[in-house]
Amino acid sequence: MTGRAADIKAAALALFAERGYQATTMADIGAAIGIRGPSLYKHVGSKQELLVQIMTATMDTLLANHRAAISGCDDVAERLRRAAEAHVRFHARHRLEAFVGTREIRSLEDPHDTEVLERRTRYERGFRKIIAEGVEAGRFQVASVKLTSYAILDLGMGVSVWYREDGELTEDRLVYQYGDFALQLAGAR
Structure with missing residues (x-):
């Protein structure tokens, strides 16, 4: 897993734990690591x-x-x-x-x-x-x-x-x- 992909996964984990999966958006995950939501899709499918x-x-x-x-x-x-x-x-x-x-x-x-x-x-x-x-x-x-x-x-x-x-x-x-x-x-x- 690349550094960026690992960062995305770590941010998603923290947000899923804090807010729950349903309440977390891709934009939230992107914001947590300084990437705009749409740009996240270059690194992860969904x-x-x-x-x-x-x-x-x-x-x-x-x-x-x-x-x-x-x-x-x-x-x-x-x-x-x-x-x-x-x-x-x-x-x-x-x-x-x-x-x-x-x-x-x-x-x-x-x-x-x-x-x-x-x-x-x-x-x-x-x-x-x-x-x-x-x-x-x-x-x-x-x-x-x-x-x-x-x-x-x-x-x-x-x-x-x-x-x-x-x-x-x-x-x-x-x-x-x-x-x-x-x-x-x-x-x-």
């Missing part, structure tokens, strides 16, 4: 394209972080901890992406909504698979594998709303505690 870029990049990063976190780890409890920690770390560091990704899913148009939802489903199933393996191995005890994966994901997503670098917890301490929470939710033994 506001929808910007939203899709933001949301697919977010999901692709989450999926890659998940794979990297659990790679080479055989212990199911440690894999769950690592996956949860990667999830929370992303949400602590990328609050705007997390906020837009959650709030603006309804603003995606077909076929983009399907593309993003498929990525979200793959991501959730990664957690579900770990939890199911833990249950099967007798390491986790849960009433519902799916509900447990949703609870872990929701906990992490909530971090993007309240966490601040200058707050009470360091990022590393926060991430570790949320790893513990994930293991507790899974009924780790």
Whole structure:
């Protein structure tokens, strides 16, 4: 992505988070980086394209972080901890992406909504698979594998709303505690 395209995407992200997708115009995005609205179309096809870029990049990063976190780890409890920690770390560091990704899913148009939802489903199933393996191995005890994966994901997503670098917890301490929470939710033994 060129420098100008990255600037446009960053401005769109900030404005979508602040005002919402529907209330943000291409002229607003252009003004935020000092380009007239019509000139923006030399760099990007549409506001929808910007939203899709933001949301697919977010999901692709989450999926890659998940794979990297659990790679080479055989212990199911440690894999769950690592996956949860990667999830929370992303949400602590990328609050705007997390906020837009959650709030603006309804603003995606077909076929983009399907593309993003498929990525979200793959991501959730990664957690579900770990939890199911833990249950099967007798390491986790849960009433519902799916509900447990949703609870872990929701906990992490909530971090993007309240966490601040200058707050009470360091990022590393926060991430570790949320790893513990994930293991507790899974009924780790």
